[in-house]
Amino acid sequence: MQNKLQTLPKVILAPMAGITSLPFRMLNREFGCKFAFTEMLNCRSLAYKSKKTQAMLATHPSDRPLGIQIVGRDFTYLGSAIEQLKNYEFDLLDLNAACPKRKITRKGMGAALLKEPKHLHKLLKFMVKYSPVPVSLKMRLGWDNAMDAREIALYAQDAGVSAIFLHGRTKTQDYTGDIDYQSIAKVKSALSIPLIASGNIFYPQLAKKMFDLTGCDAVMAARGALGAPWIFEQINSFLQTAKLIAKPDIAAIIKIMLRHFNSYMDFYPEQRGVIEFRKFYIWYTRGLSGTKPLRNKVAQAKTKNEMFALIKNILLSLY
Ligand SMILES: Cc1cc2nc3c(=O)[nH]c(=O)nc-3n(C[C@H](O)[C@H](O)[C@H](O)COP(=O)(O)O)c2cc1C
Incomplete structure (x- = not known):
């Protein structure tokens, strides 16, 4: 197994459960996202060949480089999950030690692995041995x-992982408090493998701040890409030339929404696609005064035509 990441762009699309499906990744790639992750996949569900989980593995030849993120703690499930994944084309296999959700941590998975660095080390060693592609770890501090971050990251490096993705908060912080740039910097300086930093990458200046304060090798955008796929273009431009690209105007945003929604209609059954798109409608129209009545109606939209009408009416509702 090769253990070096072949490509590491400056900004990566983070794994997001319920969000980073194939059509979402492809939209972000149109805007300059050069590395994306699937949603988090449960090893047990992969091992049992769950249809729902297999659907999350949908990909396309132009959906590369692609990272697949798994969550688990049991060697048997992990082993069969890796066997299943050998049927797919991808570039990086990531283990989740970052998810703070109780339904995950109460089973000793996700961020709970941060309390068991030795078990985490064994899991990663196993993955490195059997994975057909390089392995990485996504962790919190x-x-x-946050004092534990350096030791956990060093355990992971020793296990042979090719990169570490680090969200600059602890599990108990969840999403509260500021990003602990200093602790990320300490981890970075202890490692010889790439460190990709995550946390509050909401606009280009915050991406630059992350590079400047931590010395990280790349950053990862998550919430900043919700209803704003152009963030990749903006960050890439700002990092390369210090030029700030303006947010698209409302007519351009509506076109992007239509493209996004059409791709969901092609990918999902109609009602599921409409339901999946509702949250994006809210994110795209954030801060647009006059759209409140439309935003209130979006939760009731069930059909393709209802959603199309809500998108097309945005322009009329503005004041
Ligand atoms: C809706 C949502 C779903 C997420 N799902 C995952 C996940 O499945 N796996 C993971 O490692 N992180 C997940 N995250 C965390 C992000 O990858 C990222 O580390 C975190 O949001 C911090 O980045 P941000 O402040 O730029 O959003 C999720 C975040 C959001 C907002």
């Missing part, structure tokens, strides 16, 4: 203490 610690369970409740």
Whole structure:
């Protein structure tokens, strides 16, 4: 197994459960996203060949480089999950030690692995041995203490991972508090493998701040890309030339929404696609005064035509 990442662009699309499906990734790639992740996949569900989980593995030859993120803690499930994944084309296999959700941590998975660095080390070693592609770890700074980050990251590096993705908060912080840039910098300086930093990458200046304060090799955009796929173009431009590209105007945003929604109609059954798109409608129209009545109606939209009408009416509703 090769253990070096072949490509590491400056900004990567983070794994997001319920969000980073194939059509979402492809839209972001149109705007300059050069590395994207699938949604988080449960090893047990992969091992049992769950149809729902297999659907999350949908990809396309132009959907590369692609990282697949898995969550688990059991070697048997992990082994069969890796066997299943050998049927797919992808570039990086990532283990989730970052998810703070109780339904995950109460089973000892996700961020709970941060409390068991030795078990985490064994899991990663196993993955490195059997994975057909390089392995990475996505972690938080610690369970409740950012002082643990360096040791956990060094354990992971020792296990042979090719990169570490680090969200600059502890599990107990969830999404509260500021990003702990100093602790990310400490981890970066201890490692010889690439460190990709995550946390509050909402606009280009915050991406630059992450590079400047931590020395990280790349950054990862998550919430900043929700209803704003152009963030990749903006960050890439700002990092290369210090030029700020303006947010698209409302007519351009409507075109992007239509493209996004059409791709969901092609990918999902109609009602599922409409339901999936509702949250994006809210994110795209954030801060657009006059759209409140439309935003209130979006939760009731069930058909393709209802959603199309809500998108097309945005321009008429503005004041
Ligand atoms: C809706 C949503 C779903 C997420 N799902 C995952 C996930 O499945 N796996 C993971 O490692 N991180 C997940 N994250 C965390 C992000 O990858 C990222 O590390 C975190 O949001 C911090 O970045 P941000 O402040 O730029 O949003 C998720 C975040 C959001 C907002």
